Amino acid sequence: MGKKIDIVRTASHLFVTQGFDGTTTAQIAREANVTEPLIFYHFKGKDDLFSYILKTGSDKFFAGLEAHKKDTETEFEKIKNYINFNLRYVGKNPDESFLVISACPAKFADPDHICQKIIKRHKQIIESYLRDCIKEGIKKGEFLNVPIKETVRLISLIVVGLMRQRSFQKKSTAGLNKTTIEFCRRSLLKNP
Amino acid sequence: MGKKIDIVRTASHLFVTQGFDGTTTAQIAREANVTEPLIFYHFKGKDDLFSYILKTGSDKFFAGLEAHKKDTETEFEKIKNYINFNLRYVGKNPDESFLVISACPAKFADPDHICQKIIKRHKQIIESYLRDCIKEGIKKGEFLNVPIKETVRLISLIVVGLMRQRSFQKKSTAGLNKTTIEFCRRSLLKNP
Amino acid sequence: MGKKIDIVRTASHLFVTQGFDGTTTAQIAREANVTEPLIFYHFKGKDDLFSYILKTGSDKFFAGLEAHKKDTETEFEKIKNYINFNLRYVGKNPDESFLVISACPAKFADPDHICQKIIKRHKQIIESYLRDCIKEGIKKGEFLNVPIKETVRLISLIVVGLMRQRSFQKKSTAGLNKTTIEFCRRSLLKNP
Amino acid sequence: MGKKIDIVRTASHLFVTQGFDGTTTAQIAREANVTEPLIFYHFKGKDDLFSYILKTGSDKFFAGLEAHKKDTETEFEKIKNYINFNLRYVGKNPDESFLVISACPAKFADPDHICQKIIKRHKQIIESYLRDCIKEGIKKGEFLNVPIKETVRLISLIVVGLMRQRSFQKKSTAGLNKTTIEFCRRSLLKNP
DNA sequence: GATGAATGAGTGTTCATTCAT
DNA sequence: TATGAATGAACACTCATTCAT
Known part of the structure; x- marks a missing residue:
């Protein structure tokens, strides 16, 4: 009954560790303990299986993020919250x-x-x-007057990099996590 | 004559844009205007071609980095230099x-x-x-007393992220580049 | 209830237009608005479904032919009748x-x-x-002294050709029908 | 060297006897004593192989027909020639x-x-x-005033039927051949 | 009578690689 | 150096069919 889920979970893991092209449907079937045609019974094809994983993964992430949003006193707390959520999430759903x-x-x-x-x-x-966080933080005088677009891209890039290390290279990011937040705090806040 | 170089250049580009598994030797041959067996004449196989690209790419990078190293007054100048070198290099050898x-x-x-x-x-x-830069900067009193290992990983991660954007997503990183350096400056320096 | 008939009708049509090998049980099920296993409930397999169609089709044809046989004055009328029956039949049961x-x-x-x-x-x-028609026609002196076996094969072949055009290529054979009968008349009769 | 020809010949024969869908590339390879990928080296795919056979077959037929065309006294000789050519051709290239x-x-x-x-x-x-034959024959007064379009279709249909018997059912058509020509003669000529 | 889930045995096709020249 | 022909092993995917319900 849970065979469809087995396929999805096994495929997700193999796509991550071996890449889409490096993963064969035969291998997915073998490691999920199902027969190959069952993959094609549940999904239109390998592409569709990939899309399905992406879609449900993205949806789940935003459901979690939404549930995690809290009102905080400062804007930096929000950014900190966001970074922490990402890393905790990726730890659970690498x-x-x-x-x-x-x-x-x-x-x-x-x-x-x-x-x-x-x-x-x-x-x-x-x-x-x-x-939104950065704009608001600047307006409130909490943050320095940093260029918004670029700072957003930079923080995104840092978070993605952290997630990548965590999920792909399986390095723990415990210490790195804290360092990153402090790094950002000093760079953003007027009075760190 | 220059056919080996054609193969290497074409393969490099295809490996980047399509991945190793997503690139076939037939496609490399076609786009390099050579026949497929010629690839196997010059390289032991597809794996060997990849390794060759990696090796020469890494060597070239360090040759460039070595030539670029300058004595600077501050340690932060060195880090700035390093970031700039990386981005200029990736622009030329994406x-x-x-x-x-x-x-x-x-x-x-x-x-x-x-x-x-x-x-x-x-x-x-x-x-x-x-x-070395960070250790020295802390010793000199130029930098704050940041945790060394984690800060190194963080900056590495940022630089890799920038390079990734530049080479793979082909986004210009001109503004981002400057923002990143300022971001690091505020975070590292005692008196930014 | 009428689902077995739906299967038979859909399968007949698909076998004709796509061939036996070119038609899948999945397609039959889809176009007949039934599920695939139902085909296997009613028939032993795809082969059996085909045989069933052939058998009932042939039986129906002969039932129609039997009902259509009339006593006619001349033997040529019988042949004409036969040709007409075939074409009318194929029009209704292509x-x-x-x-x-x-x-x-x-x-x-x-x-x-x-x-x-x-x-x-x-x-x-x-x-x-x-x-029987031709033998009798020759004996009566109605027909020329044509070689019986070959003439039978020739007329069969012509009728099959006409049916093929009608059923498969969906060409109308109205004019062709009349021309064929006149063609045969001139070839067979002593006094056309 | 002649492996491409082996593939073509084997495939032609199998397509005729088993149909396109009933013939697998594996079977073609096996019976042509080649490996399966060689089929795909010489042809884009099974479809392309089929098209190639059709094209070269049709071209060859017309080359033969052209070479066979003779000036004859009567138009009926031309039709007779045509029928004979077809049957001789199909005998050699079934x-x-x-x-x-x-x-x-x-x-x-x-x-x-x-x-x-x-x-x-x-x-x-x-x-x-x-x-052209029939038009000319009518104009000359050699033929009866038959409807042209329909008569052409009828004779085409007869010839195709004969070829079909010969090539597919492997029946000899020696006697049938002669009977057919006489059949047509009586039907077409004013003075048979 | 009817179905969702499942499968063994193929299907056409592609792959990196080799060989004779 | 260079190539046209060839291949073993695998590939994503489909097929007719079955089974539990």
């Missing part, structure tokens, strides 16, 4: 997380492809979240 | 750079594989370069 | 007709296979019908 | 002939598909040949 932040297979490069749409939406939501 | 910093195909996961060795050496050299 | 006259899938080539038996019987009945 | 006259796989139904174009051209050339 595979799905990685696929969304990592580049998807080149063959899905068409911007109209569902994968590109999911990834784009993912980035937009995250960037708009950070942008 | 393909080779990317392959070294990006994860290599899962099938080369064996730590004894030459690719893993190249990548490991690459990381070590970069990290030791940054570590 | 699919079943075609399957009987067209060659059946090569995998049923074994002469002991039920399909071969049906097709053989079909040909025999038709040829014996025509043979 | 496979290619059959594929051109037989319906091609339903999946190539698109009128823009090269197979449809070949088949259409084939029909047109044959019909125009016959049309």
